[in-house]
Amino acid sequence: MTAAARKTTVRRHPERAxxxxxxIDAILDEGLIGHLGLVGGExxxxxxxxxxxxxxxxxxxxxPASRLLGSLAEGSRCCFTVTLLDGLVLARSAxxxxxxxxxxxxxxxxxxxxxxxxxxxxxxxxxxxxxxxxTADARRPSKAELKxxxxxxxxxxxxxxxTRRGPPVDTRPDLSLPVWAGELPxxxxxxxxxxxxxxxxxxxxxxxxxRRGDG
Amino acid sequence: MTAAARKTTVRRHPERAxxxxxxIDAILDEGLIGHLGLVGGExxxxxxxxxxxxxxxxxxxxxPASRLLGSLAEGSRCCFTVTLLDGLVLARSAxxxxxxxxxxxxxxxxxxxxxxxxxxxxxxxxxxxxxxxxTADARRPSKAELKxxxxxxxxxxxxxxxTRRGPPVDTRPDLSLPVWAGELPxxxxxxxxxxxxxxxxxxxxxxxxxRRGDG
Numbered sequence: 242m243t244a245a246a247r248k249t250t251v252r253r254h255p256e257r258a259x260x261x262x263x264x265i266d267a268i269l270d271e272g273l274i275g276h277l278g279l280v281g282g283e284x285x286x287x288x289x290x291x292x293x294x295x296x297x298x299x300x301x302x303x304x305p306a307s308r309l310l311g312s313l314a315e316g317s318r319c320c321f322t323v324t325l326l327d328g329l330v331l332a333r334s335a336x337x338x339x340x341x342x343x344x345x346x347x348x349x350x351x352x353x354x355x356x357x358x359x360x361x362x363x364x365x366x367x368x369x370x371x372x373x374x375x376t377a378d379a380r381r382p383s384k385a386e387l388k389x390x391x392x393x394x395x396x397x398x399x400x401x402x403x404t405r406r407g408p409p410v411d412t413r414p415d416l417s418l419p420v421w422a423g424e425l426p427x428x429x430x431x432x433x434x435x436x437x438x439x440x441x442x443x444x445x446x447x448x449x450x451x452r453r454g455d456g
Numbered sequence: 457m458t459a460a461a462r463k464t465t466v467r468r469h470p471e472r473a474x475x476x477x478x479x480i481d482a483i484l485d486e487g488l489i490g491h492l493g494l495v496g497g498e499x500x501x502x503x504x505x506x507x508x509x510x511x512x513x514x515x516x517x518x519x520p521a522s523r524l525l526g527s528l529a530e531g532s533r534c535c536f537t538v539t540l541l542d543g544l545v546l547a548r549s550a551x552x553x554x555x556x557x558x559x560x561x562x563x564x565x566x567x568x569x570x571x572x573x574x575x576x577x578x579x580x581x582x583x584x585x586x587x588x589x590x591t592a593d594a595r596r597p598s599k600a601e602l603k604x605x606x607x608x609x610x611x612x613x614x615x616x617x618x619t620r621r622g623p624p625v626d627t628r629p630d631l632s633l634p635v636w637a638g639e640l641p642x643x644x645x646x647x648x649x650x651x652x653x654x655x656x657x658x659x660x661x662x663x664x665x666x667r668r669g670d671g
Contacts, residue, residue, distance in 0.1 A: 286563075326489060427644050442636045
């Protein structure tokens with residue numbers, strides 16, 4: 242497909258766009274939740290959802306009774322967007338203030354995952370996406386639990402990334418204004434773990450140094 | 457409007473829902489970006505956007521040539537969702553893993569903001585939303601800059617909040633499993649400020665302690 246033919250072609254700030262899967266996958270793998278867009282009647286709905294990428298698809302899960310997930314499983318058109326907010330961009334002018342970010346937009350039709358092996362693999366991958374190594378510790382899903390979990394897959398054949406990075410871009414006359422300008426990076430870090438009131442098992446190693454991404 | 461009549465009524469986990477503006481505003485004021493959902497043809501699109509709440513409306517901005525913002529300004533139905541991710545919920549079973557979060561969904565039709573005073577006030581509020589106090593430092597928008605900025609407002613008359621907080625909810629038989637269970641809070645903090653290469657002005661006080669929300 243040519244870039245011009247894709248619905249995912251970035252039109253505003255095309256210099257910020259990327260279409261290669263390496264760039265796209267890096268963002269999808271670092272993000273924890275995304276925002277799912279669906280249409281009901283003529284009304285768009287946007288809901289936050291956990292997801293995981295496995296090879297060439299995103300997997301989402303939920304309760305089978307969920308209207309939105311049911312509509313997804315029936316193949317409605319959807320959009321799934323993952324955004325990583327990297328920092329504030331503080332310019333000398335109000336106008337040139339911005340945010341540094343990396344985002345991915347995936348368009349398509351989801352499909353219900355009915356194969357038991359694919360379903361179990363997707364659910365394990367979802368837990369691993371939240372906390373690597375966790376599937377080795379936690380009790381695996383029972384047949385009854387698998388039955389009450391709907392899993393849908395969204396193929397990554399229509400997707401694009403958009404990134405803004407770097408310092409503010411002020412106009413030349415503004416450079417002499419006595420205003421601090423630059424970037425303020427934002428990072429997501431773990432706070433103090435809070436054990437469940439019934440828990441007497443030692444805390445897993447590495448929990449306090451939890452970070453998304455390689456950074 | 458009764459809760460049952462609202463499109464924003466939360467059906468999955470209704471115990472997590474809130475419809476009072478105090479709860480909703482607290483989430484909207486703490487968030488930095490939201491995700492805007494719009495329909496083009498039958499395809500939903502979800503895009504990350506900066507926003508700010510002012511009284512009973514959200515304000516968004518962008519370039520007038522933006523297709524999506526143009527469609528918003530013409531009154532298309534939209535959805536704007538803000539999600540704050542508060543932490544990982546690590547259960548003893550894979551099935552009961554979850555995330556703690558607070559989210560707001562706003563439905564409606566946006567309107568173009570054409571009154572110059574409302575537009576300027578919204579743009580100043582957007583900068584203040586990014587960094588309180590910044591409008592006093594940065595150069596204010598020129599007439600030309602105001603002209604090339606589209607501002608739209610989305611009234612907060614159809615909105616709801618959804619929150620999950622607290623420890624995992626494991627089944628009784630799982631409580632004796634030798635698996636650590638609890639919450640891992642996630643917080644957004646500021647990294648080391650990066651001055652613009654042309655900048656020789658001292659760094660503003662408080663930049664390094666930047667936090668969203670009162671926490």
